[in-house]
Amino acid sequence: MFKMRPAKEQANIKSPVSREAAEEAVRTILRYIGEDVNRPGLADTPGRVVRAWEEWCAGYKEDPEATLNTTFEDIQNYDQPIIMRDIDFISHCEHHMAPMPGKTHIAYWPSDKIVGISKLARIVDVFALRLQSQENLTREIAEAIDRALKPKGVAVAVEAAHGCMTTRGAYKPGAMLLTRTFTGCFESDRALQEQILSALKS
Numbered sequence: 001m002f003k004m005r006p007a008k009e010q011a012n013i014k015s016p017v018s019r020e021a022a023e024e025a026v027r028t029i030l031r032y033i034g035e036d037v038n039r040p041g042l043a044d045t046p047g048r049v050v051r052a053w054e055e056w057c058a059g060y061k062e063d064p065e066a067t068l069n070t071t072f073e074d075i076q077n078y079d080q081p082i083i084m085r086d087i088d089f090i091s092h093c094e095h096h097m098a099p100m101p102g103k104t105h106i107a108y109w110p111s112d113k114i115v116g117i118s119k120l121a122r123i124v125d126v127f128a129l130r131l132q133s134q135e136n137l138t139r140e141i142a143e144a145i146d147r148a149l150k151p152k153g154v155a156v157a158v159e160a161a162h163g164c165m166t167t168r169g170a171y172k173p174g175a176m177l178l179t180r181t182f183t184g185c186f187e188s189d190r191a192l193q194e195q196i197l198s199a200l201k202s
């Protein structure tokens with residue numbers, strides 16, 4: 001997970017809502033669930049909650065294009081997929097704002113340029129640190145790589161748990177949702193899809 005920007009830089013980013021208004025909204029929820037917002041244990045909770053959400057949603061302040069704009073063209077005759085597996089993330093679902101921890105696996109088949117491997121991990125967080133649906137998260141990662149590198153194809157697989165159904169609602173703690181998306185050469189070739197998916201899993 002990438003580091004937060006320094007507080008000073010963070011403060012320069014305009015939000016339509018003030019920090020105070022956001023903290024007041026947390027107090028409202030605390031009252032709604034039956035809490036006494038004046039008890040000492042909750043004194044700093046609204047501030048902490050708001051700062052925590054700034055971190056959990058820090059991806060809104062990141063530009064996917066800037067994240068992937070340093071590329072390397074000296075790939076000589078490398079002509080095979082590049083695969084990065086098990087990139088951990090913690091996102092939050094847009095329906096409940098519940099934690100959505102998971103792993104992303106990325107493969108792309110370069111045409112004439114590649115990107116530094118840490119940038120693949122960062123692009124996951126650019127999109128994961130937002131309110132998300134897993135389907136959109138999967139697609140947005142693939143599309144960003146596709147746009148930046150114009151590779152022969154991209155395959156992205158995501159597996160995640162959804163706090164909204166593991167901790168409440170359906171209460172199925174072990175359930176994982178699997179999503180995947182393919183572009184370019186992976187899109188129409190079933191055999192290649194199977195091959196790349198087994199490489200992503202093994």
Ligand SMILES: [Zn+2]
Pocket residue numbers: 093094095096097098162164165
């Ligand atoms: Zn949800």
